[in-house]
Amino acid sequence: MRSVAIVGLGWFGLPLARDLRNLGWEVKGSKRTQEGVEEMRLWRLEAYQLQLDPEINADPDDLIALLSVDSLVVNIPPSDYFFDAESYTQGIENLVNEALLCGVKHIIFISSTSVLPMQTGQFDEETQPPFSPLYEIEQMLFTLQDIDVDIIRFGGLIGNDRHPVHSMSGRTYQQGNSPVNLVHLEDCSRAVQSLLETQGGHRLYHLVAPQHPTRVDYYQAMAEKFAEKAPHFECSEEDLQRIIVADKICRELDFVYQYPNPYTM
Template sequence: MKSVAIVGLGWLGVPLAKHLQHLGWEVKGSKRTHEGVEQMRLFGIETYHLELTPEINADPDDLTLLFSVDALVINIPPSQYFFDMTQYILGIENVLNEALLHGVQQVIFISSTSVFPEVSGQFDESILPQPTSLTAKGLYEIEQRLLACQHIHMDIIRFAGLVGEGRHPVHTLSKRENVVGGNQPVNLVHLDDCARAIQLLLETPSFQRVYHLSAPIHPTKQDYYTYCAEKLGINVPHFISSDQAPQRIILGDKICHELGFVYQYPDPKMMI
């Protein structure tokens, strides 16, 4: 039985843990609070307390149990923390170093396609990111540091906008008027596809790899969110289109060509 630790049992981490458990994996995880640990244990997930300050705040025996696994998924978005990006980067490095000390052989870091700027173009994994926001710059710096690790299987997976499990942008947009960029393409990916892609990477370790995950169909914001709002019976957002709006498309087919991945939700309209 293969084993994996998921540092960050949140909106993505919990469904991922359940998915892998269903497939027969031994799954462990971490939460920032002791209350969160107890809740996850009630869900049947072996969970330990781990907080980044950016030093690792955890019981040494718990760390040994948590990192006594074949693989590690680092799923800690910077938005969860109240310190600056420099400390966030140090926190991720501390998690990596602890995993290496305990002999973890494979690491998957959950990143974001936000490392690419909001400009027109088609962005696949061969394009050099040019992050503009502090968060995106921090993510890209972490990616570079992790990929510099030579003697371990290291995967970076960049997700487009996440949808699923009660999370969909249309609920926020339906409350707004004059939403700009109505003619811009959407770049979305469903939670279930994210879990399946991580599973595939865990099953096929192969040193340093970078993959995008984004549904291959990219309707415009106006067409897509109008459809979603009408489908859900909520207010239809009012969009403003502009010829100057960036036509930014994230390409996520490399994982399909190289590893045989198939999107269960290739069309965002299937995600509603």
Template structure:
């Protein structure tokens, strides 16, 4: 492990790799709590957006071949690095989801040597409950459940988790979020758009495992406040109605067409437990009912 001497005066400086839908509001919240925050974006246009709220902005892009941007300065004097760059699942018409997400582990592999030589002692890696299979015989998924992802992105996330956790140069906590929702983002809109072209949506009786953006930020800040590193946390709202019940209700509330489900096939799914988050972080969900 690294000596704390070089970062003794910078324990409140954090670098956030990926100031997107979650990373940007997280950065703003941390600024309000007195942290110094460096944030990255892949586009030059967003640099001013970050800087205007007080984030020290860097244009950084990870690929499977290289890292473009001043990654050394981005990490300099930060004790904590938050990685929030989920695998890209959709690209242009010539790409496939598999080909795109296959690059994710290579990106993390390229990043690790820069973390190793930096002042960073602690890494907080934003992962997903997609590392757990939907086709599982147990009723309740906890952090002790052995991951067995069905999707390529889930497989890539799990490999990235292992790379970071197994590195002795820094200590990593992994946070596995469920489906992300917020004031400007809800999966019902995607489901309805899909159902307009395909009427038979799968798993009507499968349980939902979603989490609101506010709780994502609250839980990440709880990990920082309680210095809970070297851990794995699952994080979804303690609210698990069936997909059909929940999404039908949301469609009605938003005056959207009702999603159309395939009732002829058995439903699969899992219920993710967030009990560890609630107990260890002493966390109370702000949006428990979604």
């Protein structure tokens, strides 16, 4: 049976784990607290406590059990763990080194399109990002030898129980004419499944829905849909026209977005 460990069973990691288990994978995962571990076990998931400080804080036997898998998905956003970039990058590097010692053959790192330039333009996987902790980790991973490495950069995440319009209600924002770069949780899970099933070499993909309505049009429509007070946007002809191009995964892995239109997310 194919096996995978997901470090970070959060809003994305837990649904991913359940999807993979339903597909026949042996799935393990980690949470930062023992309470979180117990919650995961209620979902009948094999879970272990692990925290990066940036040293690995975990029971040695638990760490070996967690990382005794074919593939590892690293799903740890910087803001969830560390206050400084150096600690974050060191923590991820420590985790990767332990995975290599345990014989992991495939690493998938969940990154973000926030690494790309915040300026007008269309940005694909060939774009050179400015320096950031996430980009530093990406570069570190691509130096690894004799192991398959995939990096996937998600756009803004939307799911059935998570939509940014709820926290935007009634507030005022700039850049109303800028396009959105969003992706649905289910497409994210399916994309990671595709990477796990077609591993090979070092690969980088973006994952963003191909349609990009303006922020003002989109969030005002979503406010009406969810019965929220509409956010106010200041619009200008100078607003950034920043579009993340994310069709490489479609061309190379025959991936099809189930939610190409943000209005249906």
